[in-house]
Amino acid sequence: MSEPSxxxxxxxxxxxxxxxxxxxxxxRGLAAQRHALExxxxxxxxxxxxxxxxxRSVPVGMVAAALPTLPSRTQALALCAARExxxxxxxxxxxxxxxGVVVGSCTGGMPESEAFFLNHSQTDVSPIYRRQHPHxxxxxLAHLLGVHGPQSTHALACASAAAAIIEAMELVRxxxxxxxxxxxxxxxxxxxxxxFTSLMLVDPKGCRPLTNERAGMSLGEGAxxxxxxxxxxxxxxxxxxxxSVLGWGQYADAFHLTSPEPSGNQLxxxxxxxxxxxxxxxxxxxxxxxxxxxxxxNDQVESLVLSRLFGAIPTASTKRNFGHTMGAAAAVEAVAxxxxxxxxxxxxxxxxNEGTPVxxxxxxxxxxxxxxxxxxxxxxxxxxxxxxxxxxxxxRCA
Amino acid sequence: xxxxxxxxxxxxxxxxxxTWPTWVPTGSRRRLDPLVRLATAAVDRLQQQxxxxxxxxxxxxATSYGAVESTFRFATSLATYGDTxxxxxxxxxSVHNSCAAALGEMLNLRGxxxxxxxxxxxxxxxxxxxxxxxxxxRAPAALVVAGERHNAWSRNVVSTLSGAPWPVSDGxxxxxxxxxxxxxxxxFYGYRNADVTIDGGALIPSDAKLLADLPGKKISAPNTLGxxxxxxxxxxxxxxxxxxxxVSEVEDGRLxxxxxxxxxx
Numbered sequence: 302m303s304e305p306s307x308x309x310x311x312x313x314x315x316x317x318x319x320x321x322x323x324x325x326x327x328x329r330g331l332a333a334q335r336h337a338l339e340x341x342x343x344x345x346x347x348x349x350x351x352x353x354x355x356x357r358s359v360p361v362g363m364v365a366a367a368l369p370t371l372p373s374r375t376q377a378l379a380l381c382a383a384r385e386x387x388x389x390x391x392x393x394x395x396x397x398x399x400x401g402v403v404v405g406s407c408t409g410g411m412p413e414s415e416a417f418f419l420n421h422s423q424t425d426v427s428p429i430y431r432r433q434h435p436h437x438x439x440x441x442l443a444h445l446l447g448v449h450g451p452q453s454t455h456a457l458a459c460a461s462a463a464a465a466i467i468e469a470m471e472l473v474r475x476x477x478x479x480x481x482x483x484x485x486x487x488x489x490x491x492x493x494x495x496x497f498t499s500l501m502l503v504d505p506k507g508c509r510p511l512t513n514e515r516a517g518m519s520l521g522e523g524a525x526x527x528x529x530x531x532x533x534x535x536x537x538x539x540x541x542x543x544x545s546v547l548g549w550g551q552y553a554d555a556f557h558l559t560s561p562e563p564s565g566n567q568l569x570x571x572x573x574x575x576x577x578x579x580x581x582x583x584x585x586x587x588x589x590x591x592x593x594x595x596x597x598x599n600d601q602v603e604s605l606v607l608s609r610l611f612g613a614i615p616t617a618s619t620k621r622n623f624g625h626t627m628g629a630a631a632a633v634e635a636v637a638x639x640x641x642x643x644x645x646x647x648x649x650x651x652x653x654n655e656g657t658p659v660x661x662x663x664x665x666x667x668x669x670x671x672x673x674x675x676x677x678x679x680x681x682x683x684x685x686x687x688x689x690x691x692x693x694x695x696x697r698c699a
Numbered sequence: 700x701x702x703x704x705x706x707x708x709x710x711x712x713x714x715x716x717x718t719w720p721t722w723v724p725t726g727s728r729r730r731l732d733p734l735v736r737l738a739t740a741a742v743d744r745l746q747q748q749x750x751x752x753x754x755x756x757x758x759x760x761a762t763s764y765g766a767v768e769s770t771f772r773f774a775t776s777l778a779t780y781g782d783t784x785x786x787x788x789x790x791x792x793s794v795h796n797s798c799a800a801a802l803g804e805m806l807n808l809r810g811x812x813x814x815x816x817x818x819x820x821x822x823x824x825x826x827x828x829x830x831x832x833x834x835x836x837r838a839p840a841a842l843v844v845a846g847e848r849h850n851a852w853s854r855n856v857v858s859t860l861s862g863a864p865w866p867v868s869d870g871x872x873x874x875x876x877x878x879x880x881x882x883x884x885x886x887f888y889g890y891r892n893a894d895v896t897i898d899g900g901a902l903i904p905s906d907a908k909l910l911a912d913l914p915g916k917k918i919s920a921p922n923t924l925g926x927x928x929x930x931x932x933x934x935x936x937x938x939x940x941x942x943x944x945x946v947s948e949v950e951d952g953r954l955x956x957x958x959x960x961x962x963x964x
Binding site: 310311313354355407409415418419423424426428430431434435436439440443451452453454455456457458464467468471472474475491492494495496498499500551552553554555556557558559567574682683684685686 | 755758763765770773774775777778781782783785786787790791792793794795796797799800801803804806807808809810811812813814815816817818820821824827828831835836837852855856859860950951953
């Protein structure tokens with residue numbers, strides 16, 4: 302067992318999720334995500350794009366849907382998801398004005414800036430480089446959605462969106478704003494694909510998370526947005542929570558830049574903290590959306606910790622549905638968790654039928670009806686980051 | 700909430716980044732990005748001001764450009780050798796949170812971590828997030844490291860695009876956010892009246908007007924530091940001064956403020 306947390310954790314306020322939006326390799330909109338999750342569809346494909354030479358030989362989760370015209374693809378993905386979430390939340394412009402916006406993104410406008418860098422002299426300077434910064438997405442959303450509350454932008458590798466959701470929660474809990482839109486967004490970049498290829502972490506057959514035959518990850522792109530709101534504020538404006546976000550936990554391994562600490566002790570502490578924050582008992586957790594990248598080390602640590610804490614808990618990874626959407630992943634998977642709670646189903650782990658599921662947990666081979674009270678989403682990231690988010694049904698925050 | 704310790708490292712200073720703190724493993728030094736190297740200088744000064752940092756201390760880094768030398772080296776390797784010939788080491792150290800990860804690993808800090816990348820406002824938003832983590836009991840303290848470390852390529856890009864009236868410079872600040880009684884400066888995210896306002900300068904006239912309209916005595920940090928970088932407003936603090944300070948930054952037409960009381964031993 303891991304060392305106990307040194308700090309007592311009092312439960313935090315459960316918050317309402319009143320709107321969601323998502324765009325991924327599965328398509329644009331919640332209906333497309335729901336369909337891919339329900340059917341366990343693989344969203345990975347080889348793409349013959351000059352801008353992505355490696356994607357001709359390894360499958361990726363690329364968004365084919367039409368996107369709004371904006372200075373960067375990451376911004377376009379973000380706006381797509383955010384607009385859907387705003388529409389679902391039914392916020393008036395006056396209500397939206399006080400909301401905060403927190404974005405998680407690894408790569409920002411890198412697809413555009415890398416294209417310029419790789420095709421020009423190093424002494425050439427283009428305004429395209431301004432788009433590179435992750436916060437340009439935050440500012441674009443604030444302007445186009447009319448959201449004038451607190452802002453922030455987290456670049457925490459694959460946990461960027463988890464950090465954005467965490468800060469959005471804390472901004473609302475502290476009363477800094479009545480609600481916040483938390484967005485994760487990342488476009489597929491040549492640098493990212495080449496980088497993970499250089500680390501020999503990409504499975505040329507497409508990722509097979511949580512199986513013994515797993516041989517690496519598959520990259521993807523996408524965006525997801527959650528409207529996180531003070532339940533009292535949601536009630537006052539007549540909004541019905543779709544789901545609730547109950548708690549979070551986060552600890553670092555302080556072990557290695559790219560490898561998780563094998564015991565998973567800090568991941569376990571993050572889950573404990575998340576449960577305490579959400580006032581959740583172990584027995585209430587009915588399903589886990591694992592980070593499940595398909596790499597040997599990640600899936601080993603996650604399955605070890607989850608089985609240690611929950612036994613044969615139903616678990617799935619969405620990485621074969623969507624590809625690993627990097628900085629957007631935790632937001633995309635938050636949407637998957639909320640859809641599970643809304644639909645009262647637990648999703649198949651796409652790719653589980655391509656091999657032998659790892660032992661200790663129940664890797665879901667088929668989507669099935671279930672009535673989970675609480676769904677957890679775990680996220681591991683470069684730099685030894687371990688995060689856990691807990692989601693409940695809408696009535697939990699009523 | 701208070702900023703209990705504060706230090707800065709500016710590369711023009713002959714010792715910043717030229718010597719290694721003893722806690723940086725010899726075997727790691729060759730691979731560390733210059734941003735991390737400069738961060739170790741700032742954090743080492745902070746460490747020397749008090750007891751060792753507690754293991755669950757949070758690590759929050761604020762940087763807009765990140766580990767730019769690593770990013771540049773990896774992108775250059777792609778330009779030279781093609782997409783399957785990239786060098787893995789600069790790729791791993793190019794990740795935006797690599798500085799926070801390296802500091803956490805070297806100092807064995809396991810609390811919550813993130814890297815805020817929000818332009819000129821990044822350092823102030825990092826202080827806000829750090830204060831939130833400490834005030835809610837998520838961490839006993841939060842180490843905040845904020846600033847930039849350019850290479851020749853990024854310095855040229857920023858100088859060309861910013862149009863700033865100051866030379867583009869770089870440097871880092873390190874601060875420790877703690878709750879409860881003790882020395883240092885009381886910290887409040889937001890605007891309160893203060894003896895002095897320090898700003899990070901402004902890149903465009905409308906931003907400059909926003910800063911100029913703030914009441915009271917004002918200091919523009921780039922003038923005192925010889926250059927501009929996100930975080931230079933905080934670097935302009937005279938730590939042991941008794942005057943209360945508002946540090947202001949403008950990003951995209953928004954004013955962000957952190958108020959600090961006068962220093963108390």
